[in-house]
Ligand SMILES: [Fe+2]
């Protein structure tokens with residue numbers, strides 16, 4: 035992935051190298067990016083508190099953080115039944131790690147919401163009360179019936195999550211920009227795990243868990259929901275988010291990048307990639 039901190043494919047970071055690629059010397063500092071990097075206010079200092087935000091941007095951040103937190107809490111509910119049913123001990127441990135990571139991501143999004151005072155707290159209370167099936171996005175209202183669903187969800191839906199987070203990297207709202215690096219590195223582990231589950235299911239079949247057919251079926255079930263998650267192609271919200279320096283890509287740009295990245299990964303496993311218009315609900 036493009037956000038890998040290492041110097042090249044497979045190369046470990048140089049000793050003492052900071053994640054940004056700059057060397058951290060004794061007594062030195064790494065300069066944080068302080069200015070807005072794209073949109074209509076390039077070069078202006080980033081927003082650091084809700085009070086500084088233009089009303090429209092404030093509304094946009096609250097809306098996006100509510101959706102972000104909702105997906106994190108929903109996925110905990112989805113993973114929960116597999117905590118003690120995953121096929122191997124290592125898979126159970128990774129499931130527990132994923133649930134802990136998603137809880138931390140939910141907490142992080144809620145901390146950002148909390149800064150918005152009463153308005154944020156009302157959203158947090160609502161988010162914490164949501165049950166299975168009550169979530170905003172369809173992908174988070176579906177159950178993991180088979181282990182193949184866990185593989186396809188983490189490989190595909192978590193990968194969309196990574197695109198959503200990468201779109202916020204170095205964004206114009208400082209607290210959000212600073213939350214990204216850790217969330218991204220954790221999400222990367224989730225989607226690598228998902229790809230591995232599918233790969234093993236295809237190669238090893240029941241010797242590991244499930245069958246190649248189950249892996250293929252799960253991809254057909256989750257792939258359209260993953261593509262839907264990017265939102266409408268001509269979304270006014272996504273256009274505004276770019277203008278405010280909040281998101282880097284339009285919904286459609288991000289969706290096309292996802293398709294280009296995912297297709298070779300699945301094909302290499304021997305899994306057929308569904309056409310991009312198959313079973314879609316949001317285009
Ligand atoms: Fe997450």
Ligand SMILES: [Fe+2]
Pocket residue numbers: 136192195220221224
């Ligand atoms: Fe995740």
